Amino acid sequence: MDDAGLFDTLDLTEYEATALAALLRLGRTTAPDLAEATGIPKARIYDVLGSLSDVGYLKVIPGRPKEYQPHDPETVLERARENKRQELETFERELDEARDSFLATFESAFEEQGDVRPAEELFHVVDVGDPSESETRRLYHEADRAAYVLTKSFEYLDAVSPSLAAALDRGVAVRALFYHPDLLDEGERRVQESVTERLREEFPAVEFRFSTGELPWRGTFVDPSTTYDDGEAIFLVEEPEVPDHMRQAALTANGSFVAGFKRYFELVWDHESVATS
Known part of the structure; x- marks a missing residue:
C-alpha cells in the first residue's frame, strides 16, 4: 500500500497524505525542503502544511524560515479520533437545532399519505x-x-x-x-x-x-x-x-x-x- 492509502481513514488529500508521511519519516523540516523531498508544488506546500496544522497533526515552529514538526504517530491517530468526535457533536447539535422546524414542515404532510404502499x-x-x-x-x-x-x-x-x-x-x-x-x-x-x-x-x-x-x-x-x-x-x-x-x-x-x-x-x-x- 502506498503512503496515500495508509491515510485514507484520515480523510486527507493526496498532497496532505504525502506531506504527512514524509514528515513522519523525516522529522522537523521546512516547507521548501519538504516540497523538494515530496514533489509537492511549492505553490501548494504552504496550504498543505496549514491544513495539517489546522487538524492538529503537526506543529508550526516560528522562525525564518518556519519549520514544521509532526506529532508522533499515536498522537496523530488520537487527534484524528478527537476531530471526528467534535464533528459528530457539531452535527448532532445542528440536527437538534433543525429538528423542530424540519418536523413541523414535513411530518404532517408525510402522515397524510397514509401507510399503504404499492x-x-x-x-x-x-x-x-x-x-x-x-x-x-x-x-x-x-x-x-x-x-x-x-x-x-x-x-x-x-x-x-x-x-x-x-x-x-x-x-x-x-x-x-x-x-x-x-x-x-x-x-x-x-x-x-x-x-x-x-x-x-x-x-x-x-x-x-x-x-x-x-x-x-x-x-x-x-x-x-x-x-x-x-x-x-x-x-x-x-x-x-x-x-x-x-x-x-x-x-x-x-x-x-x-x-x-x-x-x-x-x-x-x-x-x-x-x-x-
Whole structure:
C-alpha cells in the first residue's frame, strides 16, 4: 500500500497524505525542503502544511524560515479520533437545532399519505459492495434477537466483523448457512475454509452449517417475527452470469417477507444441510 492509502481513514488529500508521511519519516523540516523531498508544488506546500496544522497533526515552529514538526504517530491517530468526535457533536447539535422546524414542515404532510404502499415499494435496492456491506453492518447493529446469514463463503466477514461481534456481545443469536464446499470453485473453497476457521476461533457463538444444495438467494436477515410485524433483510438472488460488482441487493422491512425468509432458512437448516464440510 502506498503512503496515500495508509491515510485514507484520515480523510486527507493526496498532497496532505504525502506531506504527512514524509514528515513522519523525516522529522522537523521546512516547507521548501519538504516540497523538494515530496514533489509537492511549492505553490501548494504552504496550504498543505496549514491544513495539517489546522487538524492538529503537526506543529508550526516560528522562525525564518518556519519549520514544521509532526506529532508522533499515536498522537496523530488520537487527534484524528478527537476531530471526528467534535464533528459528530457539531452535527448532532445542528440536527437538534433543525429538528423542530424540519418536523413541523414535513411530518404532517408525510402522515397524510397514509401507510399503504404499492407492492413494488416493499423493497429498495443498493449496489453490491460498500453500500450493501454498510447496510449489513446496520442490520447487525440494530438486531435485538437473532440474525441469519445465507452465504457462499462469507467472504465479506472482515467488513462486518466489528458489527457482528457487537451483536453477539448483546446476546443476539447468529446462524449462518454456507454453501457446501462441493458446490464452490477452488478459490471460494479456500476463502470459506479460512472464514469458518476464523468463526470457530473468534466467534464461537456463531452456529453454522453447510447447505447440500445451491441456495436461490444470499443475504442477511434479522429479528423475524411470527406476528409478521418486525424484521429486516438484505438479499440478492443468484445470477451466476452477473459479476457481484454489477449487481444490486434488495432491502426490505416487510415483516411477512422476513418471516418467510426465516421459514425457508429453517427448512434448509433442518433438512438440507450438514454440520461439517
